[in-house]
Amino acid sequence: MLKLRPRRLRLNENLRSMIRETNLSVKDLIYPIFVVAGENVREEIPSMPDCYHLSVDNAVKLAKKISALGIPAVEIFGLPEYKDEIGSSAWDMKSPVQRAMTAIKKAVPELIIVGDVCLCQYTSHGHCGKLCGHYVDNDETLKLLQKVAVSQAESGADIIAPSDMMDGRIAAIRDALDVKNFFNVSIMSYAVKYASAYYGPFRDAADSAPQFGDRKQYQMDFANSREALKEVELDLAEGADIIMIKPALAYLDIVGKVREKINRPVAVYNVSGEYAMVKAAAANGWIDYKRIVVENLTAMKRAGADMIITYHALDFAQF
Numbered sequence: 001m002l003k004l005r006p007r008r009l010r011l012n013e014n015l016r017s018m019i020r021e022t023n024l025s026v027k028d029l030i031y032p033i034f035v036v037a038g039e040n041v042r043e044e045i046p047s048m049p050d051c052y053h054l055s056v057d058n059a060v061k062l063a064k065k066i067s068a069l070g071i072p073a074v075e076i077f078g079l080p081e082y083k084d085e086i087g088s089s090a091w092d093m094k095s096p097v098q099r100a101m102t103a104i105k106k107a108v109p110e111l112i113i114v115g116d117v118c119l120c121q122y123t124s125h126g127h128c129g130k131l132c133g134h135y136v137d138n139d140e141t142l143k144l145l146q147k148v149a150v151s152q153a154e155s156g157a158d159i160i161a162p163s164d165m166m167d168g169r170i171a172a173i174r175d176a177l178d179v180k181n182f183f184n185v186s187i188m189s190y191a192v193k194y195a196s197a198y199y200g201p202f203r204d205a206a207d208s209a210p211q212f213g214d215r216k217q218y219q220m221d222f223a224n225s226r227e228a229l230k231e232v233e234l235d236l237a238e239g240a241d242i243i244m245i246k247p248a249l250a251y252l253d254i255v256g257k258v259r260e261k262i263n264r265p266v267a268v269y270n271v272s273g274e275y276a277m278v279k280a281a282a283a284n285g286w287i288d289y290k291r292i293v294v295e296n297l298t299a300m301k302r303a304g305a306d307m308i309i310t311y312h313a314l315d316f317a318q319f
């Protein structure tokens, strides 16, 4: 007779739940929202079913709902009213992002506001920084990112999340925040952000695709993993509070490695392309949407993520 039978502990759900190593909760999730100018706007994003472009009034309504469902945080992305060479609408206090932050903080003070800091939605060329010819000028871009971060902190952001992948941005942003006495505003660094085709639907949604070339001069090569650890080390040394890895599903090996290496919180970004694939297959009846979402999000936690930025957050909270 067999002495060792792992199946003994799989006999029923109560036993299985007692030995479950990973538990997924709504409290692990951050929900991204897209804000636009205007009033009473609520337009579904074609490549991201059930996600919407919202004017500030509707963003506030959604924020109340998100908070009532127990989701602790939102990440705010914006579509500006004007674009220029340097992306100056990104730090305009009258832009949709800044107005949404202020309004949401006032209406739902306990909801954590994460601000995505980048310039690609705001520049006429769609790159994540200031150009010098066809090259994104790293150090000049840092000065602009500082302005964006400060404007978001002034608008009520609790966490600043720079997604541009410039070198030295964490130190630059930390300095700029501290000079303005925003000691308690945290930085969640998109430390390991790969140049990925999985961002496609987001770029449609945010109108942020580069007008020429690609982002490979600043985002990471998806063939690399040792380099990811270097990026994490640098960002922690510069003062990052939370380390993010992006995308999620094809990069869980990286999440596992980073988790083993550091003693700070790890986040993953379950990006637009990952969401769109699941939604599309579910819409065709090819997969079971609820089960796939729980499986995918649990896998991200099992790999080592403490928190997950995901467009599925609202659906998951309502399951």
Ligand code: PBG
Pocket (backbone or CB within 6 Å): 116, 118, 120, 128, 163, 164, 198, 199, 200, 201, 202, 203, 208, 270, 271, 272, 273
């Ligand atoms: C901006 C930014 C991107 C995403 C988040 N912030 C797109 C990009 O780098 O082109 C992607 C999010 C998603 O795909 O869900 N730099």
Ligand code: ZN
Pocket (backbone or CB within 6 Å): 118, 119, 120, 121, 127, 128, 163, 164
């Ligand atoms: Zn960008």
